Amino acid sequence: MTLILMARTIACTLTSFLLLYSPVTMAQKLPVLEPPGAAYQSIAVLSSKPNEGRKELDTIRYPWAEYSKGALGNALWRTVYLLPADEAQLPGLIQFPASSSDQTRAELDYLLKLQNSRTQQEIDRANYIANIGSWPNILNPTDPDYQANREQLYYILSTATGKQYDYSQYPATTTLLLNCIQDIRVTEFRLKQVFKRPRPYHVEPRLQPLTRISSPSFPSGHSLWSYTEAYIFAELFPQKRQDFIKVAAEVRWSRELLGIHYPSDNEASRVIGWHLLKSWYKNPRFVADLKKAQMEWSSK
Template sequence: MKSIRILIAAAIYLISTAPSGFSQPLHSLEPVSRYYKTYGELSGHPNPERAWMDTITFPWLEYSPNAITNSLVRTVYLKPEDEAKLPGLSHPPANSSDQTRAELDHLLSLQNSRTKEQIARAEYIANIGSWFNILNPTDPDYEENRKQLFYIAESVGDWYNYKNFPATTQLLLNCIQDIRVTEFRLKWVFKRARPYHLEPKLQPLTRIKSPSFASGHSLWSFTEAFLFSEIIPEKRAAFIEKADEVRWSRELLGIHYPSDNEAARVIAWHLLKYWMNNPQFVTDLKKAKAEWKSLKRDL
């Protein structure tokens, strides 16, 4: 009996001294839905009838030097052993696959039906997205860069911003650094050609100087949606709806396959899961939660 009491006491001690961030599990990842599910159920294996497509990768001459240098930056919260798991979470279907063909047809359909209003909205969203390396307050992009950190949380109100929530802002900046590094390292690993490299009928509204997989816009938008959900759980649906609009915009522009966007959503959730392995992230998230609870009453 004495040994049992000792074991129970030890278990209670371990639970009580564990970082509080681990005591509350993450929200579960919502199941794949809509056409992302439909296309994902198609074969992603090479189709011999379109074998020529599998010889195409992202053209080296179109690669931006910034896309390469951003992949060389160190992560803040993401540990190397967790980062090593990311490429295995999802991978693009073969260029010649039935899945890719269906996704290209989907993009052609969007191209044929997109309205001026939809184009304007997608082009507006294309300019959203914060960067970790705009740190000088005299930089002309400094204020806008910080404002955009809270884009996914616009439904909370314009008072939820970098000026009123400094701890949350620092958390977001650290996360953005990890997100951007992850984005460009994955693009380097897979070097997936953009849809317009495979389908000559596609007329993209812009061209991007980095590979297609996974979508950077979808990665930061869903990661932020999941992160804000840990701070303000009751707004999760609104945050995800905002992120979903971001990924839709990338398809409307003709620059991302649906599988780029769905992969980014899955990777985003796992980023948050892996960050929870870092005590510093847990501490910083606690500060952001406490800041929200304290300041929301005063604003």
């Protein structure tokens, strides 16, 4: 009997080891990226090339004076799971339309329409979402933002399920999410430096943004973390994938309602988020950390 128990223990230990450290990745099992929503598709079919009749708009740049030191410094962090070769490919996956293009004109008209129809309830919701978003540099437990910063890692999951989760009860998942958010933030600010797209309110003076942001427009940081985290949680709870994406879509909408992001900024973030997850699967460290998180939830 003792030998049987020992054999079972060894078998379980070996299985756990293989689950955690197997070099085989699951990138090929990723769900395909959903197509853009119908509203964006109707805009994306328009020309993204410069329009000679509005060529002066293409001379507008993101004002250097508005660029914060923090936004510049965030690009200097190191990635955790994202490998350099994969990061180098990200800028080639996205491109914003020329400021003078028919597509940008349609996006600006859409933002003006939102501005003219937004309700106080919608504004309050968008402002609430604006304060969501974790940062990898809040590491000191005595920092007044430490707890909220970790709780917000679970925003997508909590909103989709209607439940609150104590991050301290899920250490493997929290570690995974903290490492992912570091990659997300580095990616966000490095891409912003590459493209330096002016904000919508720099191009369209009739826009009255409800806040101003101290970094370029493309891609959207809020949409990047929300969609990427939606894809991560979908790896933990595949049956809730569309629920998570729905929450990310609300975050996306909030940035447009505030008048601070073009729809194409948000669409680029959705695409980059999916490619981040695909790239992470090439890194055995991510695969091991994800499997630890999956085992953590299966044991609850």
